[in-house]
Every structure is written in C-alpha cells, then in structure tokens.
Amino acid sequence: MISYTTQMDAAKKGIVTTAMQVVAAKEKMAVERLRELVAEGKVVIPANKNHPSLDPEGVGAGLRTKINVNLGVSKDCCNLDLELEKAKRAIELKAEAIMDLSCYGKTQAFRRKLIDFSPAMIGTVPMYDAIGMLDKDLKDITADEFFQVVERHAADGVDFMTVHCGINRATAAKVKNNKRLTNIVSRGGSILFAWMELNHCENPFYEQYDRLLDICQAYDVTISLGDACRPGSIHDSTDAAQIEELVVLGELTKLAWEKNVQVMIEGPGHMAIHEIAGNMMLEKRLCHGAPFYVLGPIVTDVAPGYDHITSAIGGAIAAANGADFLCYVTPAEHLRLPDLDDMKEGIIAARIAAHAADIAKGIPGARDWDNAMSTARADVNFPRMIELAMDPEKAKRYRETSAPESEDTCTMCGEMCPMRNMKKILNGEELRLK
Incomplete structure (x- = not known):
C-alpha cells in the first residue's frame, strides 16, 4: 500500500482518499477529476x-x-x-x-x-x-x-x-x-x-x-x-x-x-x-x-x-x-x-x-434550489416556500406576523396576487376581484 503525507501528496500519487470521496459526492464531481485538482493545487481539502x-x-x-x-x-x-x-x-x-x-x-x-x-x-x-x-x-x-x-x-x-x-x-x-x-x-x-x-x-x-x-x-x-x-x-x-x-x-x-x-x-x-x-x-x-x-x-x-x-x-x-x-x-x-x-x-x-x-x-445543481422556490411561488405554496428559504425561521415569522384574509395570498397583494390569479386563470378557475 502506498503511503502519503497530505491530501496533495496522495493526489499526486494517484491515491483517492476518503476525504476526496466525501467531497466529490457533495460536489457532484467525478472523484478522479477532484483528485487532479487537488494534485494541481487548485482545490484544497x-x-x-x-x-x-x-x-x-x-x-x-x-x-x-x-x-x-x-x-x-x-x-x-x-x-x-x-x-x-x-x-x-x-x-x-x-x-x-x-x-x-x-x-x-x-x-x-x-x-x-x-x-x-x-x-x-x-x-x-x-x-x-x-x-x-x-x-x-x-x-x-x-x-x-x-x-x-x-x-x-x-x-x-x-x-x-x-x-x-x-x-x-x-x-x-x-x-x-x-x-x-x-x-x-x-x-x-x-x-x-x-x-x-x-x-x-x-x-x-x-x-x-x-x-x-x-x-x-x-x-x-x-x-x-x-x-x-x-x-x-x-x-x-x-x-x-x-x-x-x-x-x-x-x-x-x-x-x-x-x-x-x-x-x-x-x-x-x-x-x-x-x-x-x-x-x-x-x-x-x-x-x-x-x-x-x-x-x-x-x-x-x-x-x-x-x-x-x-x-x-x-x-x-x-x-x-x-x-x-x-x-x-x-x-x-x-x-x-x-x-x-x-x-x-x-x-x-x-x-x-x-x-x-x-x-x-454554473456550479452543478446551484439553480435547482431557486427553481424549486420559483415552483412553490407559482403554486402559491407558502409552507413549501418557507421550507425552501435560506432562513426558514425568519420566513415563517414574517408570514405569521401579518396574516392575510386568504391563505393563498400575502398581505402585500391580497387578492391581486399575480401568482394566485395566474394559477387560477391558467387552471380554468373562476376569478373574481373586488
């Protein structure tokens, strides 16, 4: 078994360490590509x-x-x-x-x-x-x-x-x-x-x-x-x-x-x-x-x-x-x-x-989070929006401290909410604005 002193030493010797495997999985990167970057000094672990x-x-x-x-x-x-x-x-x-x-x-x-x-x-x-x-x-x-x-x-x-x-x-x-x-x-x-x-x-x-x-x-x-x-x-x-x-x-x-x-x-x-x-x-x-x-x-x-x-x-x-x-x-x-x-x-x-x-x-998967949030907004799904928020605790507090008349709106737009109304119209639902 080849010994090594550091992550960089291992990478230069063609060894994939446990740490490299963990990082590659987190980053959705091929572990061999990660090893090359560590060997080159362009990535550190x-x-x-x-x-x-x-x-x-x-x-x-x-x-x-x-x-x-x-x-x-x-x-x-x-x-x-x-x-x-x-x-x-x-x-x-x-x-x-x-x-x-x-x-x-x-x-x-x-x-x-x-x-x-x-x-x-x-x-x-x-x-x-x-x-x-x-x-x-x-x-x-x-x-x-x-x-x-x-x-x-x-x-x-x-x-x-x-x-x-x-x-x-x-x-x-x-x-x-x-x-x-x-x-x-x-x-x-x-x-x-x-x-x-x-x-x-x-x-x-x-x-x-x-x-x-x-x-x-x-x-x-x-x-x-x-x-x-x-x-x-x-x-x-x-x-x-x-x-x-x-x-x-x-x-x-x-x-x-x-x-x-x-x-x-x-x-x-x-x-x-x-x-x-x-x-x-x-x-x-x-x-x-x-x-x-x-x-x-x-x-x-x-x-x-x-x-x-x-x-x-x-x-x-x-x-x-x-x-x-x-x-x-x-x-x-x-x-x-x-x-x-x-x-x-x-x-x-x-x-x-x-x-x-x-x-x-263009980091792989970076936009997925934003797309999920946008989908929740288009669906007027406030629980899902809060769940996806970077700070769910604060998002939940803001939502709860200003309750709207209708649960599928917020107190900014109320019945004029474009997300709510577009969803209803595109689903063929009746829409009445007072």
Missing part, C-alpha cells in the same frame, strides 16, 4: 490528521463557494461558553468553516473543545495566540517561540492556519514608503510588522518558510497565506504594498506545493466594486490558480452597522469572478465583538453571496 470529527469540505475551482465564520474571545469579551454556543449555531446555519481568533489568555482548552465536536473545518491565526500563550512582551518573543505556537495549533488538530509570510522587509518598506489612509489593518500582519521593526529582523515565517512547511506537512495543515497588506479602506486597495505582497505569496505557493502542502491565498479587504473582478484575476494569475479566500470585500467604508451587506455585495462579485471562500462579516464589524444575532445576520448574508456566485459560475 483542509483536513488535519488530528481532527477526527471533521466532515471534509473542498475549497477551490469548480466547487461550491464556501463560507467561514470568525469567533473567539478577547480581553474585553472573554465568555468561552458564548463562543462555543456561537460555534454550534454556526454549524446549524451550515457554515463550512470556523476560525477561532481568540487573542486573550490561555486558549488551548477552548480550541481543543472546538475541534473535538466540530464537523466544520477549523482555522486559527497562531500569531493571535502567541502573546497570551507565551506571556511575554512582543519584542521579547523569539522566532523559535513563534514556531512553537504554530506547532501547538497544528498538533491540536487545526485544519488551516493563517500565517502572514508575505510581509517581509521589502513588503514592509512598501507600506512605509507609500502612504495609506489605514496603514496595516491585519491584526496578525501588524503584529509581525511591529516585531520586525522592534527587532530589526526579517519575518521569521518568510525567512524560515521551510520550517513552517515541515509543520504543515506533518499534520496536513492547509496553509492560508495571510494578506497582511490587505486594504482597510477603499482608498488603499490595489496599491503597491498589496500587489508586492501578492507577488511574494505566489512565490511561496510554489514552494509549498513542492512539499505537498496545500495552500489558500487570502485577499481583500475593502475595495471599490469596479476593482474586484480585476483583483480576482490578478490573484489567480500571480498565485497559479490557488484557491482564493476573501474578507468581503467591503465595497464602501461608510456603513458601520451594515457591513454584512457591504461585504455580501463584494463577496458575490468576488466569488462570481473566481474567489472560492468567503469570510463572513457581521453588522458588528469595526464596532464590537459580534453577538449571536450579529453572527446569524453575517452567516446568512455570506451564504446569499456564495449562492448567488455559484449560480453565476
């Missing part, structure tokens, strides 16, 4: 060997657009029970991935509990955990200690990790020499930038990239190459720093593939609508078709409290033009840690964007 509860998902070319939910504790909001409740609710709402972005205290117990019960893939940003886990000032943390944190997360069972390898000294110089309105807004990227400035050293994850890849290979962790220079305002999008980092990430992608490490690329950020399609093409070109994971993009900076909407607009455009993975944004973005209601709003907005993009991309 984040599946840490230490995550036994995982229900595998694929991210990349020809597959449904996936969504990620961020959660985790901070110093000001440190309720682990609430974050676990959020995780369970996110799974119920069909999020394919959860990122634990906890940045306060000793978070390993929470992370392990999350991995133990979650069928969704789990991601982390080890840099967030470094200061709390090591209990040291940033300047005093050594490169070896950064790698210890990464290995701890990998051993715990994390399926993908965001590591900001592309913010090297040259990229940092672009940030300093090209004035931005919002500087670096990536939390992990800003921490590494500060560490480099304080210690006058190169980014250890760039300088010792092979060491990072060895850890990822050992546990089959998918590396999500973080965009430290993602734009934090529409003013800063597609600038020199963002593009410089993207070029570096493309080079790092090829090095990871040589070691059979699966790779995703992270992208913007805030970006005006007319720039999104071009950015998607640029990423796919410069990063050799690797799956693209975007935060939003948020298409205007002036809607705090409604950024689940600004990001859904950008996310739909991005995914329709090649992005493979959408990180949800909640109404609380830029304002506070989201609560359960915020989280739900963000998930539904991201799912709408992902599904709309899948229709545009």
Whole structure:
C-alpha cells in the first residue's frame, strides 16, 4: 500500500482518499477529476490528521463557494461558553468553516473543545495566540517561540492556519514608503510588522518558510497565506504594498506545493466594486490558480452597522469572478465583538453571496434550489416556500406576523396576487376581484 503525507501528496500519487470521496459526492464531481485538482493545487481539502470529527469540505475551482465564520474571545469579551454556543449555531446555519481568533489568555482548552465536536473545518491565526500563550512582551518573543505556537495549533488538530509570510522587509518598506489612509489593518500582519521593526529582523515565517512547511506537512495543515497588506479602506486597495505582497505569496505557493502542502491565498479587504473582478484575476494569475479566500470585500467604508451587506455585495462579485471562500462579516464589524444575532445576520448574508456566485459560475445543481422556490411561488405554496428559504425561521415569522384574509395570498397583494390569479386563470378557475 502506498503511503502519503497530505491530501496533495496522495493526489499526486494517484491515491483517492476518503476525504476526496466525501467531497466529490457533495460536489457532484467525478472523484478522479477532484483528485487532479487537488494534485494541481487548485482545490484544497483542509483536513488535519488530528481532527477526527471533521466532515471534509473542498475549497477551490469548480466547487461550491464556501463560507467561514470568525469567533473567539478577547480581553474585553472573554465568555468561552458564548463562543462555543456561537460555534454550534454556526454549524446549524451550515457554515463550512470556523476560525477561532481568540487573542486573550490561555486558549488551548477552548480550541481543543472546538475541534473535538466540530464537523466544520477549523482555522486559527497562531500569531493571535502567541502573546497570551507565551506571556511575554512582543519584542521579547523569539522566532523559535513563534514556531512553537504554530506547532501547538497544528498538533491540536487545526485544519488551516493563517500565517502572514508575505510581509517581509521589502513588503514592509512598501507600506512605509507609500502612504495609506489605514496603514496595516491585519491584526496578525501588524503584529509581525511591529516585531520586525522592534527587532530589526526579517519575518521569521518568510525567512524560515521551510520550517513552517515541515509543520504543515506533518499534520496536513492547509496553509492560508495571510494578506497582511490587505486594504482597510477603499482608498488603499490595489496599491503597491498589496500587489508586492501578492507577488511574494505566489512565490511561496510554489514552494509549498513542492512539499505537498496545500495552500489558500487570502485577499481583500475593502475595495471599490469596479476593482474586484480585476483583483480576482490578478490573484489567480500571480498565485497559479490557488484557491482564493476573501474578507468581503467591503465595497464602501461608510456603513458601520451594515457591513454584512457591504461585504455580501463584494463577496458575490468576488466569488462570481473566481474567489472560492468567503469570510463572513457581521453588522458588528469595526464596532464590537459580534453577538449571536450579529453572527446569524453575517452567516446568512455570506451564504446569499456564495449562492448567488455559484449560480453565476454554473456550479452543478446551484439553480435547482431557486427553481424549486420559483415552483412553490407559482403554486402559491407558502409552507413549501418557507421550507425552501435560506432562513426558514425568519420566513415563517414574517408570514405569521401579518396574516392575510386568504391563505393563498400575502398581505402585500391580497387578492391581486399575480401568482394566485395566474394559477387560477391558467387552471380554468373562476376569478373574481373586488
């Protein structure tokens, strides 16, 4: 029997893994075609060997657009029970991935509990955990200690990790020499930038990239190459720093593939609508078709409290033009840690964007859901419409809180309902409108 280290290693050797079989069935794709895409790096299946509860998902070319939910504790909001409740609710709402972005205290117990019960893939940003886990000032943390944190997360069972390898000294110089309105807004990227400035050293994850890849290979962790220079305002999008980092990430992608490490690329950020399609093409070109994971993009900076909407607009455009993975944004973005209601709003907005993009991309079966809903509407079958709704709970509540005189109408149109009247006329039924 041929042995393998990672999903990519297996795919290159012609081996179809159990995870590949599960993903191929979900995606209605021939398993051999999926294996080829994994071998080429155009699809990733984040599946840490230490995550036994995982229900595998694929991210990349020809597959449904996936969504990620961020959660985790901070110093000001440190309720682990609430974050676990959020995780369970996110799974119920069909999020394919959860990122634990906890940045306060000793978070390993929470992370392990999350991995133990979650069928969704789990991601982390080890840099967030470094200061709390090591209990040291940033300047005093050594490169070896950064790698210890990464290995701890990998051993715990994390399926993908965001590591900001592309913010090297040259990229940092672009940030300093090209004035931005919002500087670096990536939390992990800003921490590494500060560490480099304080210690006058190169980014250890760039300088010792092979060491990072060895850890990822050992546990089959998918590396999500973080965009430290993602734009934090529409003013800063597609600038020199963002593009410089993207070029570096493309080079790092090829090095990871040589070691059979699966790779995703992270992208913007805030970006005006007319720039999104071009950015998607640029990423796919410069990063050799690797799956693209975007935060939003948020298409205007002036809607705090409604950024689940600004990001859904950008996310739909991005995914329709090649992005493979959408990180949800909640109404609380830029304002506070989201609560359960915020989280739900963000998930539904991201799912709408992902599904709309899948229709545009021609993903097999994507239109079937819409056609079923349209059939229910033509039949004036409200129970079926509610059943098919992306959020049946909300649809049912709206229906019940405004009852019509006739059950085959709603309180918007009443007896003038075109669906009801066309159905009656075409069925040869008598129609009387008062």
